[in-house]
Amino acid sequence: MKRNNKWGKSFLFLFSIFALLTFTSLYISNPLKKIRAEEEKNTINKELSKESSQEKTITIRSVGDILLHDSVYWNGEIASGSYNFDPMFKSVSKYLENADLTTANMETLVAGNQMGVSSYPFFNVPDQIVDSLLAMGVDIVSAATNHTMDFGAEGAHRSLEILKEKKMEYVGSYESWEDYNRLRIIEKNGIKVGFLNYTYGTNGNPIPEDEQYLVTLIDKKLIPLEVQHIKKACDVVIVIYQFGEDAFLPVDSQIELTQLAIDAGANFVLGGHSHIMQPMKRFNDHQGAWYSHGNFLSGQVKEYEKIGGIGEYTFKMDDQGKVTLDSMRLMPTYNVGLPEWNHYQVIPLVEASDFGLWNGDELYKEVESRFKNYEQDLEFVPYLD
Numbered sequence: 001m002k003r004n005n006k007w008g009k010s011f012l013f014l015f016s017i018f019a020l021l022t023f024t025s026l027y028i029s030n031p032l033k034k035i036r037a038e039e040e041k042n043t044i045n046k047e048l049s050k051e052s053s054q055e056k057t058i059t060i061r062s063v064g065d066i067l068l069h070d071s072v073y074w075n076g077e078i079a080s081g082s083y084n085f086d087p088m089f090k091s092v093s094k095y096l097e098n099a100d101l102t103t104a105n106m107e108t109l110v111a112g113n114q115m116g117v118s119s120y121p122f123f124n125v126p127d128q129i130v131d132s133l134l135a136m137g138v139d140i141v142s143a144a145t146n147h148t149m150d151f152g153a154e155g156a157h158r159s160l161e162i163l164k165e166k167k168m169e170y171v172g173s174y175e176s177w178e179d180y181n182r183l184r185i186i187e188k189n190g191i192k193v194g195f196l197n198y199t200y201g202t203n204g205n206p207i208p209e210d211e212q213y214l215v216t217l218i219d220k221k222l223i224p225l226e227v228q229h230i231k232k233a234c235d236v237v238i239v240i241y242q243f244g245e246d247a248f249l250p251v252d253s254q255i256e257l258t259q260l261a262i263d264a265g266a267n268f269v270l271g272g273h274s275h276i277m278q279p280m281k282r283f284n285d286h287q288g289a290w291y292s293h294g295n296f297l298s299g300q301v302k303e304y305e306k307i308g309g310i311g312e313y314t315f316k317m318d319d320q321g322k323v324t325l326d327s328m329r330l331m332p333t334y335n336v337g338l339p340e341w342n343h344y345q346v347i348p349l350v351e352a353s354d355f356g357l358w359n360g361d362e363l364y365k366e367v368e369s370r371f372k373n374y375e376q377d378l379e380f381v382p383y384l385d
Contacts, residue, residue: 061099069299070119106141111158144172155216172197194234199242224264278373
């Protein structure tokens with residue numbers, strides 16, 4: 001009996017020691033676990049906070065006039081009687097595909113297949129050109145030009161129908177007041193970009209009184225109001241003008257209308273109509289302009305009508321919604337082809353000498369000098385990445 005009591009006391013003693021050690025261990029380890037858990041939680045929160053405060057970035061690239069004279073669309077005709085313009089862009093398409101958002105100026109109507117193709121002075125081109133632009137990554141085309149009314153209201157409506165059928169966004173020409181009032185806003189990378197488009201006129205071709213929405217004309221009173229209106233719904237506003245003259249530098253009217261849009265709050269102004277490419281300009285840390293993008297693909301024959309470019313402008317937006325114009329770059333291009341050649345192709349200007357242009361290198365240097373002298377903050381590059 002004594003022996004059993006002694007064993008029982010020993011067991012109780014050992015059990016008490018084990019319980020004490022276990023309790024001590026739990027008492028010590030739980031706070032440590034809590035501390036580690038809090039540290040891990042704080043680290044995760046810091047990472048999430050860092051991610052939420054990171055700037056958003058959008059890179060936009062723009063090209064100029066898509067102006068298909070008869071020599072160009074004849075070159076694009078294939079055996080089936082249809083058209084294919086993809087080969088004309090094969091040397092430059094990759095420089096558009098890398099952008100977050102891409103714009104082009106659709107200088108003419110695209111209802112040629114429905115109404116018959118036509119060249120200067122009344123343009124109507126095959127709708128397959130839209131397919132080629134989409135294949136290159138073009139997101140939106142400006143449609144308010146001096147050629148919008150070349151075939152009257154019917155031509156404008158049919159051209160818009162083609163753009164809608166092919167799901168190409170457009171701005172500047174509209175099928176109704178309802179369409180006119182639909183804001184053209186494209187969101188990429190969390191940044192909303194709004195577009196407006198105006199032309200100086202329509203070559204004397206009338207706009208029906210009851211269909212004034214078919215093309216938006218430049219109106220100095222209306223433009224600031226529309227800029228301010230669309231700015232309430234987006235982060236970046238781009239105004240596209242059809243204005244100016246064939247000159248190497250912007251004329252007074254271009255400078256005035258560009259300033260009008262900038263003062264109203266536009267972040268960037270794109271210019272067209274001048275078939276000679278003109279410089280870019282930075283106004284401040286969040287606004288810039290490209291006075292004329294010139295021609296991208298056309299049948300025009302003069303030396304400087306064949307020089308275009310891919311303009312790039314990158315915006316950043318912080319977590320407070322403040323937008324800055326981070327950079328502007330330009331890659332000049334050259335439009336190979338003459339009516340008697342039956343071969344048209346857009347190439348980087350730096351490669352023009354390889355295609356037989358005897359003064360290609362000199363042209364590159366001249367354009368670079370003219371652009372850099374006008375705006376030193378521009379990066380002039382042979383190729384975009």
